[in-house]
Amino acid sequence: MASSHSNVHSEAAKMEQIITEFHTKSLHIILESRSPYVSSRNFSGEQILSSPSSSSSSSSSVRPRDKWFNLALRECPAALENLDLWRQSNLEPMVIDVILVQRPVNWDTVNFSPRRELVRNLSSKERYPFCWGSDQEEIGCEGKSEKIVERWVVKYESRKVRDCSSGSRRSSNNTLSNVYKKSILLLRSLYATVRILPAYKIFRDLNSSGQICTFSLAHRVSSFVEPFTRKEEAEFQRFGFTPVDTSCGRLCISVLFRSSLSDVNSEPSTPISPQVIPDYVGSPMADPLKRLPSLPISHGSPSSLPFSRRHSWSYDLYKASPPSVSFSPSPTYSEPHVSISNPRSRCYPPMSLPPHPPETSLVHKKDTSFDEYCPSPNFTPSTSPSPPIYIPGGHLSKGLLRSESAPFSIPAAKLLSSKQNMFPSSPIKIARSGTSKIEKSMGPNEKLLSLGKDDSRRYSGVKLSANSSPQISFSRSSSRSFQDDFDDEFPCPFDVEDIVPNSRPESFDQKGLVSDPHDPGGFFPIRKSQDAAVGALVCMLKKAPPLRQDLSSTTNLSEVSRPESWSNNTLEPSRMSSGENAPSQSVLTSGLLASKTTADALEELRSYKEMKNLLVSQGARSHASANYPSPAEP
Amino acid sequence: MNCEVCQLKELEVEHFEIREVLRCILHTIVFHRALGLVRPKDIDLELFEITYVQCGDVEVEKKIDEKIEQFISWVEKHPNKKSQICLSFYEVKNKQQSWFTNKIERLYWEQCKSHHSKVVFDPGESTSEERSIRRAALEASLRDVLFQIIKFVNEKKDHVPPISEGVVYFPYEITLPSSSDSAFGMDMIKRMLQTGHPTMLN
Numbered sequence: 001m002a003s004s005h006s007n008v009h010s011e012a013a014k015m016e017q018i019i020t021e022f023h024t025k026s027l028h029i030i031l032e033s034r035s036p037y038v039s040s041r042n043f044s045g046e047q048i049l050s051s052p053s054s055s056s057s058s059s060s061s062v063r064p065r066d067k068w069f070n071l072a073l074r075e076c077p078a079a080l081e082n083l084d085l086w087r088q089s090n091l092e093p094m095v096i097d098v099i100l101v102q103r104p105v106n107w108d109t110v111n112f113s114p115r116r117e118l119v120r121n122l123s124s125k126e127r128y129p130f131c132w133g134s135d136q137e138e139i140g141c142e143g144k145s146e147k148i149v150e151r152w153v154v155k156y157e158s159r160k161v162r163d164c165s166s167g168s169r170r171s172s173n174n175t176l177s178n179v180y181k182k183s184i185l186l187l188r189s190l191y192a193t194v195r196i197l198p199a200y201k202i203f204r205d206l207n208s209s210g211q212i213c214t215f216s217l218a219h220r221v222s223s224f225v226e227p228f229t230r231k232e233e234a235e236f237q238r239f240g241f242t243p244v245d246t247s248c249g250r251l252c253i254s255v256l257f258r259s260s261l262s263d264v265n266s267e268p269s270t271p272i273s274p275q276v277i278p279d280y281v282g283s284p285m286a287d288p289l290k291r292l293p294s295l296p297i298s299h300g301s302p303s304s305l306p307f308s309r310r311h312s313w314s315y316d317l318y319k320a321s322p323p324s325v326s327f328s329p330s331p332t333y334s335e336p337h338v339s340i341s342n343p344r345s346r347c348y349p350p351m352s353l354p355p356h357p358p359e360t361s362l363v364h365k366k367d368t369s370f371d372e373y374c375p376s377p378n379f380t381p382s383t384s385p386s387p388p389i390y391i392p393g394g395h396l397s398k399g400l401l402r403s404e405s406a407p408f409s410i411p412a413a414k415l416l417s418s419k420q421n422m423f424p425s426s427p428i429k430i431a432r433s434g435t436s437k438i439e440k441s442m443g444p445n446e447k448l449l450s451l452g453k454d455d456s457r458r459y460s461g462v463k464l465s466a467n468s469s470p471q472i473s474f475s476r477s478s479s480r481s482f483q484d485d486f487d488d489e490f491p492c493p494f495d496v497e498d499i500v501p502n503s504r505p506e507s508f509d510q511k512g513l514v515s516d517p518h519d520p521g522g523f524f525p526i527r528k529s530q531d532a533a534v535g536a537l538v539c540m541l542k543k544a545p546p547l548r549q550d551l552s553s554t555t556n557l558s559e560v561s562r563p564e565s566w567s568n569n570t571l572e573p574s575r576m577s578s579g580e581n582a583p584s585q586s587v588l589t590s591g592l593l594a595s596k597t598t599a600d601a602l603e604e605l606r607s608y609k610e611m612k613n614l615l616v617s618q619g620a621r622s623h624a625s626a627n628y629p630s631p632a633e634p
Numbered sequence: 635m636n637c638e639v640c641q642l643k644e645l646e647v648e649h650f651e652i653r654e655v656l657r658c659i660l661h662t663i664v665f666h667r668a669l670g671l672v673r674p675k676d677i678d679l680e681l682f683e684i685t686y687v688q689c690g691d692v693e694v695e696k697k698i699d700e701k702i703e704q705f706i707s708w709v710e711k712h713p714n715k716k717s718q719i720c721l722s723f724y725e726v727k728n729k730q731q732s733w734f735t736n737k738i739e740r741l742y743w744e745q746c747k748s749h750h751s752k753v754v755f756d757p758g759e760s761t762s763e764e765r766s767i768r769r770a771a772l773e774a775s776l777r778d779v780l781f782q783i784i785k786f787v788n789e790k791k792d793h794v795p796p797i798s799e800g801v802v803y804f805p806y807e808i809t810l811p812s813s814s815d816s817a818f819g820m821d822m823i824k825r826m827l828q829t830g831h832p833t834m835l836n
Binding site for chain 1: 668673794
């Protein structure tokens with residue numbers, strides 16, 4: 001008796017376990033083919049390519065989980081996460097909504113609205129506090145429309161208790177092994193079905209390597225069904241799997257799916273359109289990497305690289321003219337990057353960035369080639385074409401205008417000039433910027449310098465550019481402004497300086513002098529790129545201290561101002577951070593902006609430190625001799 | 635013992651499509667009858683926007699490909715004829731009661747028949763538009779067939795023999811039109827003729 005009783009008991013326990021595992025497996029099967037970030041499909045692709053046997057390579061050893069229902073699945077973290085959250089008891093249904101998240105085709109926020117109307121916009125967090133999307137960030141992002149494309153319901157329907165007990169004895173059909181066999185069959189067909197449904201194509205598209213999509217798939221798992229409206233329901237088709245009877249109930253799986261997802265599918269296919277999915281890119285860092293593979297390396301000269309990059313940035317500006325610049329790594333920020341990358345990859349022509357579209361790719365690929373990148377591109381164009389003087393005016397105006405609409409950072413970037421801009425985009429750039437920028441600046445500067453010493457006032461602009469370099473940390477915001485920077489790079493700095501000179505032409509001379517002594521390279525005269533760069537940095541640093549002072553009164557300056565004020569503002573903060581608070585701040589900023597590598601950050605810090613030291617040493621002298629920046633001093 | 639028969643929807647395929655279509659169908663069926671531990675493999679068809687599942691067993695893949703080649707050669711010999719391929723699952727039982735032979739008996743418990751009619755197709759007369767329409771239609775039909783298999787598997791579970799340890803898939807054979815099929819008893823043929831119901835007769 002006892003033994004039989006225990007058998008019954010253990011059998012019930014086993015049945016419970018089967019039911020539990022059935023839910024787990026179902027979830028795993030569904031999410032494995034719906035959760036693109038798991039990229040399970042990439043696995044399969046590899047497997048197919050290499051060899052059939054390799055398929056198991058990822059997990060050649062059979063995990064306990066695989067043994068359940070004799071179905072070995074790929075790792076699907078999303079499934080495991082969701083399971084923990086969902087699982088309360090076997091009696092609760094498991095509802096898995098597969099959500100199509102569409103990003104706006106245009107950056108323009110205005111365009112978002114229409115889509116929302118068409119598609120049901122779920123603020124998942126509000127409605128489903130417990131639901132976990134595969135990518136929650138995306139869900140949270142405004143401007144995306146979401147619609148449920150599939151709703152899976154996995155549930156165990158239990159019979160009444162007495163039916164249960166009697167039922168188990170009654171039919172040998174419902175023995176444990178039989179139930180298990182049938183659930184294996186059910187899960188096999190689930191596995192195949194998941195791949196036949198239309199949503200699988202979306203999943204496929206998302207995981208296919210090169211493609212950039214304007215949509216993504218998310219999912220949420222909950223234990224209750226949020227009913228559809230009748231209208232919505234009409235859009236769905238239902239497929240119910242034949243339930244598996246157990247001793248005490250039955251296991252059911254059913255799915256509501258949209259039979260037509262044509263609207264979605266059409267979008268990704270349009271190659272020409274500049275549409276970009278920001279999320280895809282992820283962080284700015286990611287973008288360059290992504291692009292690189294696709295882009296041809298051959299393009300060319302290292303010098304050209306920098307250019308191309310800028311273009312890419314400028315791209316963003318053209319297209320989007322993104323309204324807000326957010327420092328945070330969040331999707332909004334990333335968007336510009338994405339837009340850039342996508343447009344390029346898809347179509348160089350549309351953007352029609354003037355200079356060297358093809359080259360851009362190269363830049364991204366070679367992070368290491370910073371030096372190359374830094375030196376040339378900006379300068380070359382800017383130097384020859386634009387005399388420092390007039391450029392400033394135009395640029396300044398632009399900068400001011402923009403600055404109004406956008407966070408100050410943008411204007412700063414412009415003012416800073418292309419160099420600074422470069423920084424924000426990629427961490428690497430920053431590192432380079434310290435040295436390379438200087439070099440670049442040197443080119444123009446040199447010319448200017450030759451003039452400059454004589455006409456210190458005008459050339460002061462050059463110095464400014466040098467100054468700007470420290471600001472790098474701020475530059476991140478400038479991503480949008482890149483275009484401007486690009487065009488105006490030189491001018492901006494000059495402009496600023498020009499303005500500055502008005503306030504104190506004298507200071508320039510002094511600075512120049514000071515710098516020379518400190519740095520053998522001597523800012524203006526010496527062509528040596530690095531030395532020159534150092535010199536430029538020194539000069540900038542020198543200028544910086546006064547700026548700090550200005551900062552206290554930044555508002556006044558800015559208002560007053562002219563380009564100078566801008567430059568001051570931007571410069572000051574950056575300097576402040578770099579010089580004083582700095583290492584940490586600069587690092588942080590860089591990280592936020594472009595998730596630079598720590599090595600880059602370190603380099604940056606070092607350069608800052610050097611500059612700081614130089615400044616300090618020089619600063620004492622220079623300040624004493626003549627405080628150029630501070631208005632008070634004559 | 636019951637032998638379930640699943641008559642799959644007839645497909646009109648062009649010659650060059652036969653291989654993919656048959657692979658898709660046969661592998662899908664075998665996958666549903668491979669109840670041992672499998673690590674499924676997703677395969678994207680090249681001609682159609684369809685992904686099917688293989689059970690990941692090399693032997694199965696090999697056998698299916700061989701049979702498909704035979705089928706294709708048969709089709710080439712019999713142009714413009716409707717043809718059928720049959721996938722049968724059986725259990726092996728040693729007939730111990732018969733003393734003088736240790737004959738092995740195959741008990742068929744399921745047969746899935748896939749019918750194909752070859753379209754007479756003159757490329758010269760068809761526009762690309764017609765082709766794409768036809769292709770889309772075939773894709774839809776193929777998808778229907780897959781659903782048909784899935785539904786069949788779902789609805790008919792009782793006849794599936796118990797799973798034996800260590801066996802990945804149930805023994806099966808693939809019969810082609812040309813081969814004289816000992817597997818097909820008159821009984822089966824009768825049943826097939828009895829009803830027009832496409833899916834199954836039992």
